[in-house]
Amino acid sequence: MQRVTIAQVSERAGVSTATVSRVLSGRGPVSAAVQRRVRQAAEELGYQVNTIARALRNSRTDTVGMVVPSISNPFFTSLVESVEHVLEREGKELFLSDARSDPAIEARRLASLAARNVDGIIVSPSHGTESGPAVQETADRLPLVQLDRFVGGTNTDWVGVDDVAAMRLVMDHLHEGGARSAAFVGSLLTNSSTEQRFAGFRRRAEELGMSVDPDQVLLGDYSVDWGEAAAARLVDTGDLPDAIVCADDLIALGVTRACRAHGVEVPGRVQVTGYDNIEFSRLGEPALTTVDQPRDRIAEEAVRLLAAASRTKETDRGPSAHIALVPTLVVRDSTRAGS
């Protein structure tokens, strides 16, 4: 399929392959006349570099791999979009893989990306502990940055938001709206996102004197279905809290939907908050109050860290960087606006 090679171009231009390579990659001195001849020959033959051959020689592919827990979660797709934007500016490509929230699949994906000689890997680990070995192993072989979520016990760079600070914003806002008790609906505490968010939730609730019934901390997974089920359970107990804090927007969408189905007014009877500010969060009924993550900044930092890691030798890398960006609260209609 790949027909035209540098050899054919060199023949047509009447020069050596070395010269053609020098012209086309812009390295090394070549006289203007020869440059023209080579370029024209390349043009006429429709030459295109064979990136495979180049990669073998340079051991550089100008490709970054990215692994996310779930490509169907809009938050991750928007993160992917941001990363792709940034990479494009650098002339790099993105190789995207979906781990389907399964550490085993994730490990395979990471190995496969490493085998394909990507220049670096951006990963949002599926599991807070089980993802550890594969991530560490990969990080030992090539530059790796964790994004959004992170896995314990590894020594890699990380970029994300300060979940604890975010929850402080959320809780203060709810408190201001009159909430004195709150429930938490998240995924199982097996990933850093829910873990951190729950920690922030619990701490600020305590500081504000808001009551949290241990039975009203419901953990399932990041899905609308789980949000609906959890809300139904809360309603059934007949003891609704003043607010339901959700670990992400999908859950929150499920919660508000179930509330509507059960005739529980939001935010009249109960306030609800999400997290991530996915596009659909404003489509809920009512539109969700949520936490916005600065995706572009996150992507920017991640790519920067990767580039930095590529430049330094593995051995003299300093301690890993942990960059926590500051999220913002987006107030919509699922909470009572504080005056």
Add this chain to the structure above:
Amino acid sequence: MQRVTIAQVSERAGVSTATVSRVLSGRGPVSAAVQRRVRQAAEELGYQVNTIARALRNSRTDTVGMVVPSISNPFFTSLVESVEHVLEREGKELFLSDARSDPAIEARRLASLAARNVDGIIVSPSHGTESGPAVQETADRLPLVQLDRFVGGTNTDWVGVDDVAAMRLVMDHLHEGGARSAAFVGSLLTNSSTEQRFAGFRRRAEELGMSVDPDQVLLGDYSVDWGEAAAARLVDTGDLPDAIVCADDLIALGVTRACRAHGVEVPGRVQVTGYDNIEFSRLGEPALTTVDQPRDRIAEEAVRLLAAASRTKETDRGPSAHIALVPTLVVRDSTRAGS
């Protein structure tokens, strides 16, 4: 980074690189004793093939490229998921690119995938005509299948659903629910999806004797925002049709949202339908009646066609295959249940 090579393994096992390669790739006869030695040496050194080198030699990468108009459209991400599933079974990887609905970006992505020697490309072209040259050019160089959308004037395989048949289902259902007039909200007629769906809509409306006001055919883009804007415009004219048929679910979600905002009852005053059956379609208020595309089947067929194309020589490929699968109607609450 890539440390262990076949040469080191061969040295440790006391054989030639040729033998190592034969053992590891399972080709050619090797005595059991040597096999053991080689495998053990490979194991001990933690050898992993360098896929780049292999790809250069074999001119096969076991990688398929996929280009979609927008990775943030849930329909495409679910299509990607299906394709990835199927490819995994075949031991192939997916290289995903986002064209951001821009034929120019799309062309770059296609070229870049081709340069990376993917074994084949699956593309859902962004534009019904402007995507043509790049798609055709790429198809001339390697196996290519169009998915869902297609571009005119090219000679490639295509897999998708029968949009016209789908619209027949939709219109019959609406008619049964009492609709005698209908509006159509889609994207500009610059991609085959809207084009086909609109054609199907118009034809069946005529057959059923439903009236379609030319001013009530509104074309924008595939987004919730456009759906909202279009519905607002329809409401403002004060002359609402009995039904609003949307070219995709995002638009339909926007339409129902705007209806709610304007106090127009769905399906009481106006029935609304979507297309694609994305996960969020059931989260609308009311839940959307929509058309479900058999994504897994589509993915399956696409991969099958690619594989077939790879096996045959370019020159003796037969005429291109066009496979239109049959979609199904998913009836929810945005239409009036028939009978």
Add this chain to the structure above:
DNA sequence: AACTTCACTGCAATCGATTACACAGGAGGC
């Protein structure tokens, strides 16, 4: 006993681009 046949293994070419090294010829310095 001479001749095939076959399993096994190694040598070396190959894929296509890059680049260290060598070399030619001209410019400039003394």
Add this chain to the structure above:
DNA sequence: GCCTCCTGTGTAATCGATTGCAGTGAAGTT
């Protein structure tokens, strides 16, 4: 006039895995 330096170009090695070809020795045939 001789030496150095620089520009411009070619030759050939290199990246790592695969494979056609050839060679070796053992088993099987007549």
